[in-house]
Amino acid sequence: MVQSNLKFLTLLAREYPTVAKASSEIINLEAILKLPKPTEHFMSDLHGEYEAFTHILNNASGVIRNKVDRVLGDSVSEAQRAEFATLIYYPEKKLPQMKQRQSDLSAFYLQTLYRLIDVCRVVSSKHTRSFVRKRLPEGFEYIIDELLHAHFEDHDKEFYYGRILSSIIDIGRADAFIIALCGLIKRLAVFKLHIVGDLFDRGPRPDIIIDKLMVHHSVDIQWGNHDVAWMGAAAGSPVCIATVINTTLAYNNLEALEDSYGINLRPLAIFAEKIYGNSDVSRFLPKLGRPALPYEREGLLRTARMHKAIAVILAKLEYQVILRNPEFHMGDRALIKFIDFSTGTIELEGKTYPLADAYLPTVDPRARAVLTAEERQVMEKLCQSFSESERLGRHIRFLYAKGSIYRIENGNLMFHGAVPMTEQGTFAVMEFEGRNYSGRALMDYCEARARRGYFAPEGSPERQSGGDFLWYLWCGRSSPLFGRDRMTTFERLFVNNPAVYEEKKDPYYHFMNDEATANAILKEFEVRDPEEGHIINGHVPVRAANGEHPVKANGKIIVIDGGFCRAYHEKTGIAGYTLVFNSHGLSLRAHEPFETTQKAITENRDIVSTVDIFETVQMRLLVGDTDEGRKLKTQIADLKLLLAAYRQGLIKEG
Incomplete structure (x- = not known):
């Protein structure tokens, strides 16, 4: 056994060049194993x-x-x-x-x-x-x-x-x-x-949170669907940029873009005033969680006009992504396609509803996915602003370095959303790029393609494909980070009927109280001792x-x-x-x-x-009961082999 590992042991001997040093490290590691498990x-x-x-x-x-x-x-x-x-x-x-x-x-x-x-x-x-x-x-x-x-x-x-x-x-x-x-x-x-998961959106300063995480001594992150939208935006994906801005304006968190990351929203503001300055944008007023103060009204109206402008642009960009990616199976979510401009209505799942806001002057009924020349200019400037934000880029690189779709540690399986399942309680099978994935393999695929969206060469088809997939992870049907069949943001803005606001949860959530399902998931992810493991959501x-x-x-x-x-x-x-x-x-x-x-x-x-x-x-x-403890035990075993090599004269002490 010692001779078969001689090459490895020779390398290990560089760090522990004497019997005394190797022995001392064994004693140190053995002592660590007996300490209480850290928090x-x-x-x-x-x-x-x-x-x-x-x-x-x-x-x-x-x-x-x-x-x-x-x-x-x-x-x-x-x-x-x-x-x-x-x-x-x-x-x-x-x-x-x-x-x-x-x-x-x-x-x-x-x-x-x-x-x-x-x-x-x-x-x-x-x-x-x-x-x-x-x-x-x-x-x-x-x-x-x-x-x-x-x-x-x-x-x-x-x-x-x-x-x-x-x-x-x-x-x-x-x-x-x-x-x-x-x-x-x-x-x-x-x-x-x-x-x-979910560092971003709704609250005022996600950047301060990430700054603190970046100096933390030991942290890992499981991405949430709000995070991947920002990851796609930092990668230059127009649909993710529009998504991030749409959500930010909905909660009146302009400082999260302008002050935190230096994103210039002025081109969007000028465009919104020109197109929607004299129209009713009350449905697009931001959510404050409190009554608006009198002096805030004009500022909130400006935000509402920007919100409507980006919401329409987003609807077009989503249509483009859905057309490019039939494997997403989201044709019914290209909602701008189902508007009847002659009657001011929209058809949703076979039923017709009046539009609460039918003023859509930038939408060409014959080319609904196409941005106008002015909309293209606005998006080009926004994309440039996102790509030039050094601080946003630094934060997103940190999310990629410390983050993943899921993590397994000390018997705990951590992920943000869901493991997509069928109504029968089995792992849902999904096809992407000509191959079927389910369970853990699906999660691994999602992570690999999400990384492609940021790290593939700029301007390459792989980069665009990865950016589209980051948007899919944000809101796509059966996305493990979203866990619902639809995101009804468009309906809530344009249709005044709560009947169309429902977002059906993935069957995973129906089985959350079923211990057998939890054990099956833990086994699928090869969690050590599934009977003792946990899923943290x-x-x-x-x-x-x-x-x-x-x-x-x-x-x-x-x-x-x-x-x-x-x-x-x-x-x-x-x-x-x-x-x-x-x-x-x-x-x-x-x-x-x-x-x-x-x-x-x-x-x-x-x-x-x-x-x-x-x-x-x-x-x-004790530390010996943890994953880190198992690594330490492996190191101890290696050091004992090194001691044997020293004592047998196979390796000379330094």
């Missing part, structure tokens, strides 16, 4: 709600507050513990506020630093000293390492801490040290962050206000979209779910609406969360 944090459907996201990221869905309560205990009042937790969440903003009230600043610094070190010791206890050292803030590595790992059988704690901390205070580094410790606590409290808000529960199929399926986005709060009754998976098991956290960051800082207002510990383990999970 994983799951979030979904953030939809640009950056303030609530930032707060839940900072408090780790209550994990950090739990540590604070554990360390400080009942000897410290609830109000003081809340303020101390807020300091950890927002140290740069909270610290100046706390300092203003102090009569003895040195005493305040000492007490705060003692407490932070104690909390830091607790959150670092799940990790090896080597792991913690690699994450220590620059400039404070030696000091924090000493404070976290001091042996108080050899030192008087108060004296030892006091001398070090007093020195930090005396040289004016206390503020920087407090901020550094708070950041370290947050990094160590959560080992890995999983985002189960986003996409469809859980209507907790109506009594719906997010844990389904006897605990096998967990839906963590509880309405993070403000637009959903009224429907769901809460402001989102998050999931925490630590060494003790799985716990679901239901969150009340977040007010503002300012109130969190000034009034120590945390997000009120209800913790539902719905699955615990009999024996505490």
